[in-house]
Amino acid sequence: MRIAVLGPARYPLVEPFAGGLEAHVHALVRGLRARGHRVTVFAAPGSDPRLRALPLDLEEFRSSPAARADVAAPPERWMREHHAYLGLMLDLVRRGHHHYDLVHDCSGHHLPVAMAGAIQVPLVCALHTPPVPWLESAAALDPGLTRFVTVSESMARAWRHAVEPEVVPNGVDTDRWTPGAGGERAVWAGRVVPEKAPHEAILAARSAGLAIDLVGPVIDRAYFERCVRPLLDHRARYLGHLSQASSHRVIGRSRVAVVSPTWDEPFGLVAVEAMATGTPVAAWARGGLREIVAEGAGVLAEPDDPADLARAVAEAAQLDRGGPRERATSRYSLPAMLAAYEELYDKCCVGGLVALERPAGWPGEWVRLERDDDPAPGSAADPTAHGRLHWAPLGHPGLRRRTARVSRWLDRSAPDLLVSDVSQEVALLARLHGTPVVSVLLPGERADPAHALGLEVSDEVVAMWPAAARGMSPALPVGVRPRVRCLGGLSRFPLADPPPVRRGARSALVLGGTGGGTVSGTGSETGTDAPGRVAAALREAHPGWAWRTLGPESWSDDPYADLLRAEVVVTHAGQNALAEVAAARVPAIVVAADRPHGEQRATAAALREARWPAVVVEPGEPVAGLLEQVARLDGAAWSGWVDGHAAARFADLVVDRCRTRRAA
Numbered sequence: 001m002r003i004a005v006l007g008p009a010r011y012p013l014v015e016p017f018a019g020g021l022e023a024h025v026h027a028l029v030r031g032l033r034a035r036g037h038r039v040t041v042f043a044a045p046g047s048d049p050r051l052r053a054l055p056l057d058l059e060e061f062r063s064s065p066a067a068r069a070d071v072a073a074p075p076e077r078w079m080r081e082h083h084a085y086l087g088l089m090l091d092l093v094r095r096g097h098h099h100y101d102l103v104h105d106c107s108g109h110h111l112p113v114a115m116a117g118a119i120q121v122p123l124v125c126a127l128h129t130p131p132v133p134w135l136e137s138a139a140a141l142d143p144g145l146t147r148f149v150t151v152s153e154s155m156a157r158a159w160r161h162a163v164e165p166e167v168v169p170n171g172v173d174t175d176r177w178t179p180g181a182g183g184e185r186a187v188w189a190g191r192v193v194p195e196k197a198p199h200e201a202i203l204a205a206r207s208a209g210l211a212i213d214l215v216g217p218v219i220d221r222a223y224f225e226r227c228v229r230p231l232l233d234h235r236a237r238y239l240g241h242l243s244q245a246s247s248h249r250v251i252g253r254s255r256v257a258v259v260s261p262t263w264d265e266p267f268g269l270v271a272v273e274a275m276a277t278g279t280p281v282a283a284w285a286r287g288g289l290r291e292i293v294a295e296g297a298g299v300l301a302e303p304d305d306p307a308d309l310a311r312a313v314a315e316a317a318q319l320d321r322g323g324p325r326e327r328a329t330s331r332y333s334l335p336a337m338l339a340a341y342e343e344l345y346d347k348c349c350v351g352g353l354v355a356l357e358r359p360a361g362w363p364g365e366w367v368r369l370e371r372d373d374d375p376a377p378g379s380a381a382d383p384t385a386h387g388r389l390h391w392a393p394l395g396h397p398g399l400r401r402r403t404a405r406v407s408r409w410l411d412r413s414a415p416d417l418l419v420s421d422v423s424q425e426v427a428l429l430a431r432l433h434g435t436p437v438v439s440v441l442l443p444g445e446r447a448d449p450a451h452a453l454g455l456e457v458s459d460e461v462v463a464m465w466p467a468a469a470r471g472m473s474p475a476l477p478v479g480v481r482p483r484v485r486c487l488g489g490l491s492r493f494p495l496a497d498p499p500p501v502r503r504g505a506r507s508a509l510v511l512g513g514t515g516g517g518t519v520s521g522t523g524s525e526t527g528t529d530a531p532g533r534v535a536a537a538l539r540e541a542h543p544g545w546a547w548r549t550l551g552p553e554s555w556s557d558d559p560y561a562d563l564l565r566a567e568v569v570v571t572h573a574g575q576n577a578l579a580e581v582a583a584a585r586v587p588a589i590v591v592a593a594d595r596p597h598g599e600q601r602a603t604a605a606a607l608r609e610a611r612w613p614a615v616v617v618e619p620g621e622p623v624a625g626l627l628e629q630v631a632r633l634d635g636a637a638w639s640g641w642v643d644g645h646a647a648a649r650f651a652d653l654v655v656d657r658c659r660t661r662r663a664a
Contacts, residue, residue: 152288171337180252278321424454512551
């Protein structure tokens with residue numbers, strides 16, 4: 001994957017790191033590259049040459065004297081950061097979609113989020129700090145184009161008034177931060193600033209009877225001179241700003257690491273680094289430290305309570321060094337963090353090309369397509385292109401705009417793969433753009449010229465039914481058959497495993513739909529369709545049963561509760577309806593409706609051929625006693641049709657094809 005990482009502009013990504021953010025971005029970039037991604041990082045000048053960072057040069061902009069004369073002018077440093085990120089974002093707007101598949105924003109600046117809608121590729125924004133006004137404003141106005149992530153549940157709670165971030169904890173390279181031998185002194189590491197309060201760590205260690213070493217850059221010199229230097233002596237030493245290797249040696253030979261923030265620490269990378277060396281942690285229970293420092297790895301103290309921090313130091317100093325190391329390697333390793341981000345990237349890099357509204361929670365791009373089904377099919381001019389296509393009416397403006405929009409998206413996004421569900425014309429269009437295609441196969445006769453063309457140009461063909469359902473697509477082109485992957489039935493509902501006890505309920509649910517034929521069975525319009533006629537006959541033959549009907553006139557977006565209560569379901573043979581019945585593990589009477597290409601007839605035939613908990617019925621067949629017969633079937637046998645893993649199999653297939661494409 002081609003990834004642009006937006007780093008911080010204030011401090012370079014180079015050892016010795018100015019803080020945890022710089023260390024994190026450095027590890028993120030190198031780790032993603034090691035896993036095969038093409039990563040471009042934008043960062044402050046002076047960053048590690050191995051990163052080949054493109055500079056965010058704050059010196060490129062200086063306000064004019066006239067601009068600085070404005071009494072409301074923001075600070076000059078703020079304007080330089082604004083100018084650097086504005087230039088970067090404008091460049092991404094112009095050219096980013098040609099070079100990157102995704103932007104990972106670690107800048108902490110508001111402009112990447114504010115301009116996310118203009119860059120034409122997904123944006124992941126990592127929130128490494130509590131809410132700050134400019135970024136909070138941009139996040140609150142984001143229309144769902146940005147995928148927000150933060151480093152701890154504590155930070156997620158702090159941001160949820162504005163966004164719904166996912167949590168990906170930071171990771172450390174536990175092959176580099178290896179176990180140390182320990183020692184007799186405590187250690188404190190971090191930026192020397194008031195909110196990190198190293199002076200409190202000195203006092204706590206002193207109260208616990210331990211000497212302490214301090215490691216880190218002095219950011220606030222006045223604070224250091226006022227609060228830290230007066231406490232320094234042979235039992236409290238400041239060792240300076242050290243490289244990671246030197247910091248590792250100091251922390252690894254320490255008895256306990258003291259972490260003393262006076263603010264809610266977003267994560268607490270220094271605590272994880274200490275634990276990776278086996279050094280236990282004593283910390284005030286603030287922010288992400290409450291999640292990191294667990295029993296056996298360290299001891300937490302009441303925030304801002306010096307005496308309790310001293311207690312925590314004394315107790316943590318007695319812990320075995322194996323516990324901290326085990327927690328760091330099992331929960332906060334660099335590979336675990338990188339894998340979590342890769343999973344998030346895969347979610348973001350999914351574009352939807354659909355004529356419907358964007359669904360809530362859709363993670364990636366959503367392209368709204370024009371409708372092409374007006375005028376009605378009967379009045380369209382040569383819609384099948386002389387029998388070679390399914391739907392391509394001459395002169396239709398919606399079709400023209402729809403096709404052009406798909407083409408523009410294919411050109412702009414250069415996707416690794418397109419999944420066509422189920423348009424053969426779109427499959428052919430994508431393949432003509434040089435994009436590999438996975439097509440979704442429906443049941444029934446699919447050997448007509450349009451299906452043959454679309455399926456034959458597809459790299460993979462997926463079927464949402466189990467391999468044990470024989471004959472679902474009885475006539476396929478010879479070259480297509482080896483590419484068909486039967487993934488199992490796909491239901492939106494959880495599995496009813498074990499099935500609920502229904503025996504003796506004598507309740508029947510009639511399940512209709514919007515496209516699979518009416519199954520009302522109320523007796524009013526039963527002469528117009530086969531499912532309706534069978535349902536009416538069943539009601540007449542079983543007067544002692546309670547009936548409930550769901551269909552076009554009594555629609556339910558969530559029929560799952562009704563499915564769980566029913567002893568028997570009467571349903572058409574549409575794929576979705578059958579999968580919902582199977583997920584609920586309820587025996588069924590299935591009636592095939594007339595659909596194009598014999599879709600439901602093929603499904604009904606497959607149900608007859610195997611021992612599924614269903615009975616297929618045709619209009620006119622005797623139905624007396626049928627409900628009792630079907631109720632005795634074991635609904636648990638539907639587990640072979642819907643096992644709950646079809647979506648994961650589909651996702652794995654798509655991800656595997658995408659990664660194979662990228663590797664090539």
